Amino acid sequence: MLYREAGQFKTTYAADQQLFPIRQDRIGLMLLAVAFFGVPLFASEYWFSAILIPFLIFALAALGLNILTGYAGQLSLGTAAFMAVGAYAAYNFQLRVEGIPILVSFICAGLTAAGVGILFGLPSLRIKGFYLAVATLAAQFFIVWCLTKFPWLSNHSSSGVISAQDVVILGFNFDTPVSKYLLVLAIVSVMALAAKNLVRSSTGRAWMAVRDMDVAASVIGIKLMPTKLLAFAVSSFYCGVAGALYAFCYLGSVEPDGFSLDMSFKILFMIIIGGVGSILGCFLGAAFILLLPIFLDYSLPAVAELFGLPFSNATVSHIQILMFGALIMFFLIVEPHGLARLWQIAKEKLRLWPFPH
Amino acid sequence: MSKKIGDVILDLQNISLRFGGVKALTDISFNVCEHEIRAIIGPNGAGKSSMLNVINGVYHPQEGKIFWHGKERKKMEPHMAAQQNIARTFQNIALFKGMSVLDNIMTGRMTKMKANFIEHALWFGRARKEELEHRRKVEEVIDFLEIQHIRKTPVGRLPYGLQKRVELGRALAAEPSMLLLDEPMAGMNVEEKQDMCRFILDVNDQFGTTIVLIEHDMGVVMDISDRVVVLDYGKKIGDGVPDEVKNNEEVIRAYLGAGH
Numbered sequence: 001m002l003y004r005e006a007g008q009f010k011t012t013y014a015a016d017q018q019l020f021p022i023r024q025d026r027i028g029l030m031l032l033a034v035a036f037f038g039v040p041l042f043a044s045e046y047w048f049s050a051i052l053i054p055f056l057i058f059a060l061a062a063l064g065l066n067i068l069t070g071y072a073g074q075l076s077l078g079t080a081a082f083m084a085v086g087a088y089a090a091y092n093f094q095l096r097v098e099g100i101p102i103l104v105s106f107i108c109a110g111l112t113a114a115g116v117g118i119l120f121g122l123p124s125l126r127i128k129g130f131y132l133a134v135a136t137l138a139a140q141f142f143i144v145w146c147l148t149k150f151p152w153l154s155n156h157s158s159s160g161v162i163s164a165q166d167v168v169i170l171g172f173n174f175d176t177p178v179s180k181y182l183l184v185l186a187i188v189s190v191m192a193l194a195a196k197n198l199v200r201s202s203t204g205r206a207w208m209a210v211r212d213m214d215v216a217a218s219v220i221g222i223k224l225m226p227t228k229l230l231a232f233a234v235s236s237f238y239c240g241v242a243g244a245l246y247a248f249c250y251l252g253s254v255e256p257d258g259f260s261l262d263m264s265f266k267i268l269f270m271i272i273i274g275g276v277g278s279i280l281g282c283f284l285g286a287a288f289i290l291l292l293p294i295f296l297d298y299s300l301p302a303v304a305e306l307f308g309l310p311f312s313n314a315t316v317s318h319i320q321i322l323m324f325g326a327l328i329m330f331f332l333i334v335e336p337h338g339l340a341r342l343w344q345i346a347k348e349k350l351r352l353w354p355f356p357h
Numbered sequence: 358m359s360k361k362i363g364d365v366i367l368d369l370q371n372i373s374l375r376f377g378g379v380k381a382l383t384d385i386s387f388n389v390c391e392h393e394i395r396a397i398i399g400p401n402g403a404g405k406s407s408m409l410n411v412i413n414g415v416y417h418p419q420e421g422k423i424f425w426h427g428k429e430r431k432k433m434e435p436h437m438a439a440q441q442n443i444a445r446t447f448q449n450i451a452l453f454k455g456m457s458v459l460d461n462i463m464t465g466r467m468t469k470m471k472a473n474f475i476e477h478a479l480w481f482g483r484a485r486k487e488e489l490e491h492r493r494k495v496e497e498v499i500d501f502l503e504i505q506h507i508r509k510t511p512v513g514r515l516p517y518g519l520q521k522r523v524e525l526g527r528a529l530a531a532e533p534s535m536l537l538l539d540e541p542m543a544g545m546n547v548e549e550k551q552d553m554c555r556f557i558l559d560v561n562d563q564f565g566t567t568i569v570l571i572e573h574d575m576g577v578v579m580d581i582s583d584r585v586v587v588l589d590y591g592k593k594i595g596d597g598v599p600d601e602v603k604n605n606e607e608v609i610r611a612y613l614g615a616g617h
């Protein structure tokens with residue numbers, strides 16, 4: 001049997017509150033071990049630099065957005081801009097602070113993004129929903145504009161392009177795809193764990209309370225302003241670190257226009273498809289959005305050939321866009337909690353299978 | 358009733374509240390004593406809910422004074438009510454729909470938890486200890502309200518009567534000294550009403566909680582409350598023990614006569 005959780009009874013509250021509540025959820029830990037030790041043995045360089053590294057980085061950005069939108073209920077369209085802040089901040093810390101360790105730069109990048117996030121979160125104290133989304137859209141354009149407008153930020157390079165410095169920790173240069181993958185994996189694992197801890201604690205409950213019913217939340221004693229701003233700060237911190245990793249461990253050189261509204265939407269789609277308000281969903285959504293095009297690239301020509309249809313690359317990208325559109329509508333309408341919820345339902349079914357009553 | 362009713366802990370003097378041209382409350386004065394069950398009754402739109410909102414700082418009256426434990430209360434924000442140990446439930450259920458029963462009730466203890474978000478993120482220091490400590494308290498509330506079987510259910514999936522009970526649980530988790538209940542039994546069947554009455558009386562009896570209650574069911578009000586305030590069109594038209602109020606001419610005319 002693949003998955004059985006019947007017959008496990010919790011006898012203490014501590015047991016009930018465990019992070020991986022049932023024995024089988026330790027599968028998560030096993031997956032992590034495989035990711036650290038198994039994958040490097042088998043995956044090719046292409047897989048690392050074109051699939052696994054961006055997957056982890058986008059999952060991290062999706063985590064950031066999900067904290068803000070899924071848990072605290074504040075819709076944001078500025079995710080990519082906060083990533084840009086992180087990328088440029090990390091670059092500048094490396095450039096301008098003598099001898100600063102790269103990990104410290106990443107943390108400072110996150111903190112810088114958090115500061116900017118708080119700033120652009122201020123409107124949330126007055127406005128909600130659609131109007132707030134428009135305000136974050138302003139952040140998206142304003143930040144990208146700033147990065148092109150002020151040459152100091154990109155050390156006077158043409159059109160704001162920056163080339164990330166080498167990633168060196170304790171004398172070890174992370175210059176191969178495998179080493180970069182392992183570094184990103186370590187950072188993302190730690191941050192995902194921290195996010196899980198946050199959302200199951202009273203910080204997370206305060207966010208969800210504000211999301212679900214703000215009057216009741218304040219009557220309970222939750223201060224709306226600090227709670228919302230904390231969500232903006234933590235969310236932007238995650239996005240900022242993701243942006244730094246995007247520049248330093250994935251692309252190597254980035255330009256402001258690379259952090260476009262398109263990218264913000266892509267991350268938003270990840271959480272919609274993966275699951276709004278779910279940590280696991282961020283990973284499922286990122287994998288789905290990144291892998292679907294690759295999957296289609298491989299499978300569509302084969303399918304076309306099978307039916308003897310004419311086929312071009314343009315068709316592939318059109319079909320991709322169509323499928324994304326259809327999927328997003330499906331999840332918004334039918335299953336707002338995304339793949340993560342489908343997974344949970346499957347689990348519940350399996351637990352009782354084959355005796356549903 | 359054998360219980361001991363204490364001193365006045367909340368004193369409202371000449372409260373007036375307007376929304377633009379609408380006079381929701383006009384020159385209302387009454388008080389609430391420690392450990393009593395104080396009912397507020399009146400026809401629809403009389404200003405009962407507005408009164409509760411004034412008490413816990415959601416609405417700010419234009420005129421009048423409020424004394425809390427003998428001290429005049431300055432302008433107050435909703436979140437300060439929790440600090441002063443005032444908890445409430447709402448007329449239209451105001452639970453956190455996306456969260457489980459357990460999490461909803463845990464939010465009731467929010468103000469008592471001191472760990473900050475960094476401790477939470479690292480699950481370190483006070484974070485873990487507090488979570489367990491407060492979970493224990495919350496389980497007591499769950500036992501008290503007899504909702505053990507639904508503790509992990511998302512509240513959105515529960516029937517109306519149970520949601521009302523969970524909302525009471527969230528308020529009780531704060532261990533309030535004063536509990537404001539806005540129509541806790543509206544829309545319930547007889548059995549559910551009986552349960553709710555029992556819980557309210559038990560809370561009052563076992564924990565000595567002062568209760569301010571809005572309720573339309575006259576039978577219930579006359580049964581369980583110590584004193585009753587009657588409002589009509591934002592004005593106070595009666596105040597006293599149930600028997601007094603029941604025989605008050607104006608009350609009969611305005612309220613009891615009007616189709617109830």
Ligand SMILES: Nc1ncnc2c1ncn2[C@@H]1O[C@H](COP(=O)(O)OP(=O)(O)OP(=O)(O)O)[C@@H](O)[C@H]1O
Pocket residue numbers: 376379380381399400401402403404405406407408448
């Ligand atoms: N936020 C508000 N803005 C404008 N008017 C309001 C507001 N809250 C209450 N009112 C008005 O104040 C008056 C009293 O309303 P309130 O809700 O206090 O009555 P109620 O006695 O609780 O009635 P019900 O039995 O229907 O719950 C009504 O005329 C109502 O329209």
Ligand SMILES: [Mg+2]
Pocket residue numbers: 405406407448539
């Ligand atoms: Mg009302």
